[in-house]
Amino acid sequence: MMNSPHEYDDIPGTYVFDGSHNRLGYHLNMFCKSLDVAANRDAFRSGEAAYLDHYPLTPEQRRAILERQWLEMLRLGGNIYYTFKLAIFDGLTMQHAGAAMSGNGMTTEEFQQMMLAGGRSITGNRSRRETPRG
Amino acid sequence: MARLIGGIGTSHVPAIGAAIDRGKTQEPYWKPLFDGVRPVRDWIEQVRPDVCIVIYNDHASRFDLSVIPTFAIGVGAEFAPHDEGYGPRPVPPVVGDPALAWHLTESLILDGFDMTIVSDLTVDHGLTVPLSLVYGQPQAWPCRVIPLCVNVIQYPPPTGERCYRLGQALRRAIESYAPDVTVAVFGTGGMSHQLQGERAGLINREYDLRWLEGFVHAPEELLKIGHAEYLRETGSEGIELVMWLIMRGAMDPKVREIHRFYHVPVSNTAYGMVILEND
Numbered sequence: 001m002m003n004s005p006h007e008y009d010d011i012p013g014t015y016v017f018d019g020s021h022n023r024l025g026y027h028l029n030m031f032c033k034s035l036d037v038a039a040n041r042d043a044f045r046s047g048e049a050a051y052l053d054h055y056p057l058t059p060e061q062r063r064a065i066l067e068r069q070w071l072e073m074l075r076l077g078g079n080i081y082y083t084f085k086l087a088i089f090d091g092l093t094m095q096h097a098g099a100a101m102s103g104n105g106m107t108t109e110e111f112q113q114m115m116l117a118g119g120r121s122i123t124g125n126r127s128r129r130e131t132p133r134g
Numbered sequence: 135m136a137r138l139i140g141g142i143g144t145s146h147v148p149a150i151g152a153a154i155d156r157g158k159t160q161e162p163y164w165k166p167l168f169d170g171v172r173p174v175r176d177w178i179e180q181v182r183p184d185v186c187i188v189i190y191n192d193h194a195s196r197f198d199l200s201v202i203p204t205f206a207i208g209v210g211a212e213f214a215p216h217d218e219g220y221g222p223r224p225v226p227p228v229v230g231d232p233a234l235a236w237h238l239t240e241s242l243i244l245d246g247f248d249m250t251i252v253s254d255l256t257v258d259h260g261l262t263v264p265l266s267l268v269y270g271q272p273q274a275w276p277c278r279v280i281p282l283c284v285n286v287i288q289y290p291p292p293t294g295e296r297c298y299r300l301g302q303a304l305r306r307a308i309e310s311y312a313p314d315v316t317v318a319v320f321g322t323g324g325m326s327h328q329l330q331g332e333r334a335g336l337i338n339r340e341y342d343l344r345w346l347e348g349f350v351h352a353p354e355e356l357l358k359i360g361h362a363e364y365l366r367e368t369g370s371e372g373i374e375l376v377m378w379l380i381m382r383g384a385m386d387p388k389v390r391e392i393h394r395f396y397h398v399p400v401s402n403t404a405y406g407m408v409i410l411e412n413d
Contacts, residue, residue, distance in 0.1 A: 033198045079194070102335070125336060
């Protein structure tokens with residue numbers, strides 16, 4: 001599918017949940033949403049792969065969910081407020097998810113320290129055009 | 135006649151609710167935040183609004199991808215706290231004001247703002263955290279509440295300009311309500327934060343502080359900021375700031391600033407608060 005370019009396309013490390021992400025990730029996100037219900041959490045816990053059969057997911061989406069590849073889920077159309085429901089199911093915090101999505105091996109403790117030190121700097125993070133290649 | 139007595143801008147980070155619910159507000163991590171927002175407790179005690187209109191966003195709680203209203207108003211008699219995966223927050227049920235909510239709905243729609251009308255609405259941390267910050271832990275919330283829910287999760291959210299104009303229409307709606315009630319408007323969310331992707335943890339203190347200054351003294355200047363700038367400068371979730379502009383639009387162009395506070399970090403977020411009165 002062709003998507004029109006957006007002014008935000010050059011922002012690094014950011015998956016804007018627009019229409020094309022919605023179309024790509026609709027069922028992935030709706031699977032995550034189903035974990036709002038306690039009975040569904042129990043069913044998922046007792047057999048993750050079988051539970052996912054109820055959703056028309058791509059093989060890549062299934063793998064990302066089963067292997068808890070948080071960044072990959074975003075690339076495949078996941079929205080953080082939905083994928084975070086799966087993180088909550090796993091007993092994880094937003095700092096854990098943040099560290100895992102950083103994609104550079106950052107630990108949860110290192111992520112927490114970064115936040116205490118004022119957060120991830122905007123400098124060098126505005127545009128891919130200013131991000132040093134290497 | 136109904137009267138708008140003030141506006142509060144505040145972030146609505148879920149961890150703040152957890153800190154209040156678990157009695158952690160005096161712990162070293164939390165004390166600076168709760169000291170900084172203390173003036174809002176004193177202010178609300180003085181002005182005691184009958185009704186708070188809380189502008190917030192739902193975080194995949196009541197609404198999911200099957201229906202995404204851009205602007206929705208809660209017209210029900212009561213709004214239960216939503217279970218966001220940890221069990222519902224131990225806070226009182228939120229009591230609505232159906233008569234005023236229906237009046238606002240009619241006035242806003244006839245004024246050109248096509249609200250989605252919601253009777254059956256659970257409310258998540260986006261609405262209950264601001265109430266907890268302002269009122270603490272009462273047995274019952276001491277005001278009626280009208281939820282005004284804005285989509286900021288699915289791109290595109292409404293523009294800042296549109297939000298500000300909605301605020302102006304909200305002011306006209308409040309002031310055309312005959313009963314003698316006092317109303318406060320909360321604009322919630324922000325400030326800079328990004329929960330997702332390799333840029334998770336982004337904070338932009340300089341931008342936030344400049345935006346807050348403009349918000350108080352020259353809000354029209356902020357209306358030309360487009361979505362790409364919010365996404366770039368304040369992070370993918372910082373775009374929640376457009377909701378503050380609804381509150382600001384409801385207030386007079388020239389306001390008296392009662393309080394301003396900014397603190398980093400609260401969880402993965404920059405926290406901001408302002409209290410405004412009409413001059």
